Amino acid sequence: MKVAHLCLSCFYIDDYRYQENELVREHVESGHDVLVLASTETYRDNMTLGYIAPGRYMGTDGAIVHRLEYSGIGPFFLKKKLRVHSQVSALLNQFQPDVIMFHGLCGWELITAAHYKSLHPEVLLYVDSHEDANNSGVSRLANLLHRYYYRPIIQRALPWIDKVLCISLETMDFCRSKYGIPDEMMEFFPLGGFIADDTTYAKLRSKTREALGLGSHQTVFLQSGKLDVKKRLVDSLKAFSSTTSENFVFLIIGRLHASIEDEVGYLSSKDSRIRHLGWKTADELYEFLCAADVYVQPGSQSATMQMSLCARCPVMIADVPSHQPFVEGNGWKTSSVEDQIAAFDAVEKNPAILDEMSIRSFEIASKLLDYRRMAARLLS
Structure with a gap:
């Protein structure tokens, strides 16, 4: 055609x-x-x-x-x-x-x-x-x-x-x-993404975590995007820093807007578990999402949220109507720093809850977000 x-x-x-x-x-x-x-x-x-x-x-x-x-x-x-x-x-x-x-x-x-x-x-x-x-x-x-x-x-x-x-x-x-x-x-x-099969996902996850020096016992949170005030990265870091688990890691991917650069730098300097990896290509970002355990997006909307579901991430995202179809047993909808703190606390008390949530994110992505299926839809 x-x-x-x-x-x-x-x-x-x-x-x-x-x-x-x-x-x-x-x-x-x-x-x-x-x-x-x-x-x-x-x-x-x-x-x-x-x-x-x-x-x-x-x-x-x-x-x-x-x-x-x-x-x-x-x-x-x-x-x-x-x-x-x-x-x-x-x-x-x-x-x-x-x-x-x-x-x-x-x-x-x-x-x-x-x-x-x-x-x-x-x-x-x-x-x-x-x-x-x-x-x-x-x-x-x-x-x-x-x-x-x-x-x-x-x-x-x-x-x-x-x-x-x-x-x-x-x-x-x-x-x-x-x-x-x-x-x-x-x-x-909806905006969709690439959904890797089990073998490809496992390889990407293992390779990227090894490159980051991360062990299987560590829990990785990731926030990305064009990071300005609306993305509420500062709120995420404040909530994350309320936790004490040495097994937690928070990855920041993207360029920091000048409006938050100083505060993010200050919060990062106080918590060695926070790492800023800079800007990455879309393919690189997908690999990091496969390596992550939770995708964090408490502020303005981003297509990376859908990409994170395709990478089987549980999510911690803003409680807005557009996110309603994407959070169903696979994470948390948050409206405040307090909501984020509660979500981080839940993972800190029982990291094993993320296993079932990851499976659920994969199910949601397979149903709603597979670009192969969506592209085929346009031909009929």
Whole structure:
């Protein structure tokens, strides 16, 4: 089959393991002919969003990528919000896809994709949504765009969309209230990950723990991401430092924002069990997650949480609606430092509870988060 991934309402980043990358990679590995149409927005220096030159090249996920510049009149800051790209229609007509996966509801080219579907009704058109009340429409300009620009576009395209795939329950609420999308048009389609088989998992776990000098008796907690105030790493370290077990280790993976760097440094210097490993690639991070015993994420949401479940980690994560499907007998939902302290205490008193929780995380991941299954879903 011919599958077109349109990453024009979101960034597409080579060498990463975001949803867009994983679905493209799975479709390529399954033998399909895959095309990626992407904006010029990407990460620069693995840290901050920026823009690169338009062009065509073979992407790291195995598909041809067309980077398209923003079209239209007006200043750049507005054009990158309107998300108009003049070449999309011509490229779709040239490629003639059987399936279009449009990543992100909010952009003008959704109309182009819907128009192509109207001319080719046999084509499957799926649109995913990552928007929710926490990350969309929070500023005055963004709210105006969502109400008077994105919503009319979505409503115009809706008759031609087969399903709106929502990454969380909060996203479904947002799509319902902000864009007027009916429930029967939406489907839960969470961010996923790679799920290693038993042999691969055991090898990765053993290799990484050995490289870290960790014994089987040690319990490893891990927190990662672009670590700013919202990630609440400082709270995690304060709660962790309330424990006394010499068998506990807390790994920090990622770059520290300047706003927390001093406090994290101070807390780490007081507790030799805390190790900051710096930034790691997505593949390296997965190996560290396989080596970990508990993934910690008490603050803002991150796709690493789903990756941690795929690596069989019990979780200690924020008590928010979007996490509801992912914590069921495999960890703790926390709202405060006190909640985290209670979770750390529970592990300190009985580390063996993590064995059953790990099995449960694997079961949840296998059911909800396997990108191989999710990629196949888009073809039917």
